[in-house]
Amino acid sequence: MKNTFLALAALLVIVACKKEDHGDANVHITGNIKGFKKGQLFIKKYNDTALVNIDTIVIDGDSHFESHLKIDSPEMLYLVIDRVKTASVDNDLPFFAEPGNIKIETTKDEFFGKAKITGSENQKLYEEFKAVKNKFVNDNLDLTKLSYEAGKNVARQDSIALKADQLKKRRYLHTANFALNHADHEVGPYVAISEIAQDINLKYLDTINKSMTPKVAKSRYGKMLTDVIAERKKLEAAPAQ
Structure with missing residues (x-):
């Protein structure tokens, strides 16, 4: 004993x-x-x-x-x-x-x-996001190459610029959907902050923000997303100089 x-x-x-x-x-x-x-x-x-x-x-x-x-x-x-x-x-x-x-x-x-x-579950999800993001990046590089080859051909340049704009919108929407679908993980607000927070329409950020679980909302990136939205609303509400 x-x-x-x-x-x-x-x-x-x-x-x-x-x-x-x-x-x-x-x-x-x-x-x-x-x-x-x-x-x-x-x-x-x-x-x-x-x-x-x-x-x-x-x-x-x-x-x-x-x-x-x-x-x-x-x-x-x-x-x-x-x-x-x-x-x-x-x-x-x-x-x-x-x-x-x-x-x-x-x-x-x-x-x-x-x-x-x-x-890390957040890492696993982030790698899934990066795999799709890389496809957008490669598509954009292809368009850049086409633009260089088009030279001064205005019609071709306009067509390429339109495709580039459409690609950018698809990338933004994919990012917003990813952040929304994973608002129960910290990678959700992180991706929103690092990829689209300054450019995408505020309604998308608001939707992501409201979809976060209480745990994620209290996390570092959850709080940062809330602050970014508040700052953008303040700037957009300010009268034009």
Whole structure:
């Protein structure tokens, strides 16, 4: 009985120490960057308009890494790699963090392109959004190429400009529908803010705002969307100078 009590007491001490080590962290990030043996990793977030560092991880011989963070609500963070000596511009990896366990697997040479992120429902939904967004981006690049090839042909330029405008409207509507259909996740208001908040008709933003669940409405991006709408209404109500 005495031995059992001592073992239980020792276990409680170990658990208490582990909790103390990580403080009030609610996000546990683990990962592996294949081929990255020496350098540093930084986890950053936007504070207003500035990207600030919230964790530094030293890599020295082992490409695996770990981080414990505290976030108030799900938000977009950035894993930044410092390769020490390189001319690469592929150094930033955005990921949608949320409370729980998140795993990031990628490679040193294709840091962004080979990234696989699991454990975040918001990240999964955001990747679905990006897949469709990339199609719009590619279609727009095709139109830009056609415009260059058309030169001074006015009729062709007008036709291409019309198609570009229609493409832009479809992209905006797709983004608005995505945000509305996922107003129960923080990725909903995030996409609305980052993609269409300054350009789309206010009625769409109002609909998204009213569709957010109470939890999402209280989140960082939920509050930001509410503030953006209020600011736009204020500006649009102001008399023209």
